[in-house]
Amino acid sequence: MSERALYLQAAESLRRNPGQWAAYDSHGHCVVLAGPGSGKTKTLTVKLARLLAEDVQEPRGVACITYNNECARELESRLAALGIEPGGRVFIGTVHSFSLTQIVLPYAKVAGLGLPDEFSVATQSERASALERAYRSVIDGPDNPQTWDFRMGNYRRAILNRNSPQWRERDPVLAALVEAFEDELRAMARIDFDDMPLLALRALRANEWLQRALLAKYPVLVVDEYQDLGRALHRMVLGFCFSAGMRLFAVGDPDQSIYGFNGARPDLLQQLSRRDDVETVHLRLNYRCGSRIVTGSRYALGKDRDYEAAEGANEGTIHFHPRTGNRDQQADDLFSSLLPDIRERLPDLRLADIAILYPSAPIGDAVASAAQNYGLPTIRTDKNSLYPRSSRLMRWLEQCAEWCCGGWRTGTPRFRTLMNDGQRIFSESLTAEGDVLLFQRRLLKTLWERRDSTVLLHWWLNEMRREAIAELIEGCRTLQDEGETLGAFIDRAAPDGDCAEMTLEQFAGRSEGKNCISLSTLHSAKGREFVVVIMFGMNDGTIPWHNQSNQRLVEWRRLFYVGFTRAKQELHMMYSANMPSPFVKEVEERLKADG
Numbered sequence: 001m002s003e004r005a006l007y008l009q010a011a012e013s014l015r016r017n018p019g020q021w022a023a024y025d026s027h028g029h030c031v032v033l034a035g036p037g038s039g040k041t042k043t044l045t046v047k048l049a050r051l052l053a054e055d056v057q058e059p060r061g062v063a064c065i066t067y068n069n070e071c072a073r074e075l076e077s078r079l080a081a082l083g084i085e086p087g088g089r090v091f092i093g094t095v096h097s098f099s100l101t102q103i104v105l106p107y108a109k110v111a112g113l114g115l116p117d118e119f120s121v122a123t124q125s126e127r128a129s130a131l132e133r134a135y136r137s138v139i140d141g142p143d144n145p146q147t148w149d150f151r152m153g154n155y156r157r158a159i160l161n162r163n164s165p166q167w168r169e170r171d172p173v174l175a176a177l178v179e180a181f182e183d184e185l186r187a188m189a190r191i192d193f194d195d196m197p198l199l200a201l202r203a204l205r206a207n208e209w210l211q212r213a214l215l216a217k218y219p220v221l222v223v224d225e226y227q228d229l230g231r232a233l234h235r236m237v238l239g240f241c242f243s244a245g246m247r248l249f250a251v252g253d254p255d256q257s258i259y260g261f262n263g264a265r266p267d268l269l270q271q272l273s274r275r276d277d278v279e280t281v282h283l284r285l286n287y288r289c290g291s292r293i294v295t296g297s298r299y300a301l302g303k304d305r306d307y308e309a310a311e312g313a314n315e316g317t318i319h320f321h322p323r324t325g326n327r328d329q330q331a332d333d334l335f336s337s338l339l340p341d342i343r344e345r346l347p348d349l350r351l352a353d354i355a356i357l358y359p360s361a362p363i364g365d366a367v368a369s370a371a372q373n374y375g376l377p378t379i380r381t382d383k384n385s386l387y388p389r390s391s392r393l394m395r396w397l398e399q400c401a402e403w404c405c406g407g408w409r410t411g412t413p414r415f416r417t418l419m420n421d422g423q424r425i426f427s428e429s430l431t432a433e434g435d436v437l438l439f440q441r442r443l444l445k446t447l448w449e450r451r452d453s454t455v456l457l458h459w460w461l462n463e464m465r466r467e468a469i470a471e472l473i474e475g476c477r478t479l480q481d482e483g484e485t486l487g488a489f490i491d492r493a494a495p496d497g498d499c500a501e502m503t504l505e506q507f508a509g510r511s512e513g514k515n516c517i518s519l520s521t522l523h524s525a526k527g528r529e530f531v532v533v534i535m536f537g538m539n540d541g542t543i544p545w546h547n548q549s550n551q552r553l554v555e556w557r558r559l560f561y562v563g564f565t566r567a568k569q570e571l572h573m574m575y576s577a578n579m580p581s582p583f584v585k586e587v588e589e590r591l592k593a594d595g
């Protein structure tokens with residue numbers, strides 16, 4: 001079926017919802033403000049497909065920005081179902097990758113950013129040493145310099161204009177530390193993650209033509225998860241869309257803003273929606289959750305919202321499981337009693353339909369090891385996963401492994417997809433047509449000759465690195481950190497490492513879409529949905545964390561709400577009987593009062 005037919009068919013499901021249809025049919029700036037499961041992302045993807053087919057003439061395209069690489073991947077897979085692949089006319093990525101690949105790398109010199117020639121992105125260890133030196137020169141106190149990193153990041157994100165008096169006045173020590181740190185980085189010809197949007201903004205502010213150049217390339221800007229994107233993106237949006245003339249399509253939910261510690265500002269989306277030149281659409285129906293879960297979610301959030309389950313939704317159930325014993329015993333209990341009960345009740349349930357969500361990665365360790373004891377396959381998406389899930393390089397290698405483990409026969413994934421994704425990842429090294437052809441040939445040869453699911457992962461990764469990608473990584477300024485991640489993982493898979501026994505099949509088996517239970521922090525579960533959700537470790541002092549300010553308490557509550565609203569059919573709360581989270585208690589009491 002043609003791309004056009006695919007999106008038109010998908011649009012039919014929006015037609016019955018007047019809000020979704022209005023957003024799909026919008027002609028100017030449009031903001032969709034709506035709750036969980038209301039189809040924001042669905043509407044956004046179908047709209048994006050329509051924009052490409054009907055409104056934006058080739059070779060111009062659409063830039064689509066979202067919160068993190070996980071969210072970008074989710075968008076990519078939903079767009080793939082509509083026949084749209086990133087690359088070419090479509091940019092899909094984070095604010096950071098947009099800033100880096102669309103503004104800083106191509107225009108640093110002409111925009112007068114004053115960066116050293118051939119700068120690249122610092123690895124974690126390079127950052128740490130730059131901070132160490134900056135701390136010694138500016139503060140030279142007894143602290144571990146790395147403990148200043150968090151505050152320094154907040155300061156850099158909070159005051160975007162370094163020429164404003166605020167920059168030096170609000171915290172002169174932090175301002176001096178940041179400046180010394182950035183000087184240290186530049187002396188090594190490096191920029192870091194926080195630099196990316198800041199440099200992009202600086203370039204845009206100082207060069208009006210740059211906004212026009214980006215407008216020429218991307219006449220439409222699409223933004224998902226706006227509530228978490230922070231001030232730098234908001235500034236860019238104001239410039240691109242309300243000064244240069246790009247058209248905006250943005251979706252988000254201030255109630256799901258959970259990254260305040262990273263600079264998220266839920267009010268920015270509301271500000272946009274109040275503008276006269278923006279059409280704002282509110283959606284009320286929740287297509288994901290059963291009706292009881294929708295009701296419970298109001299109590300979870302602690303605010304009245306007029307959301308309703310969509311017509312024909314199942315009722316949905318919420319279960320409370322107070323437990324005794326320590327964390328490990330409770331995790332054991334989850335797999336020995338709770339999960340078997342659920343699977344008996346829902347015999348058709350696949351493991352991939354189940355998610356276990358917890359407030360922080362260390363709690364996930366207990367769950368992961370209990371799952372292993374019961375021989376249940378899991379896929380983990382928090383920072384204690386086998387390697388950082390945000391690494392595009394590692395995800396691509398996983399896909400290559402899947403191809404070698406039988407995917408070549410079934411076309412899952414297709415070789416063409418591996419090739420296209422690889423070309424995007426290594427794009428900086430593949431500038432000439434000859435380079436691209438060579439990459440394609442090498443990749444095919446390397447993978448074809450290593451189609452054996454039983455080989456040790458260590459051998460396979462080493463071969464892949466040597467034969468197909470080492471030189472490419474070397475040539476990419478954006479990939480140094482990911483190259484280090486790969487190196488560290490290869491060390492773990494070495495004969496003396498903790499993953500020495502791992503086979504290619506096990507590595508490939510960790511790909512998404514496989515029949516594994518999802519283990520995730522509440523944060524990483526954002527944007528996703530599962531038939532059954534088990535919220536584990538819902539204890540007072542953990543969610544919310546001890547002694548939080550009122551402002552932080554609100555955000556903890558929103559985090560609880562995000563987890564709560566991932567469930568379609570069954571939601572389970574596990575907690576210590578003697579210290580349930582106040583959020584759990586409130587939901588339970590209010591549901592009881594409803595009868």
Ligand SMILES: Nc1ncnc2c1ncn2[C@@H]1O[C@H](COP(=O)(O)OP(=O)(O)OP(=O)(O)O)[C@@H](O)[C@H]1O
Nearest residue numbers: 013014017035036037038039040041042287288527
């Ligand atoms: N008009 C519709 N008809 C049927 N199903 C729909 C419709 N709109 C959305 N859905 C389904 O509802 C579910 C939630 O949609 P989506 O993930 O786009 O919601 P969202 O608003 O982005 O959610 P969240 O903010 O919680 O991430 C998906 O399974 C989607 O396919």
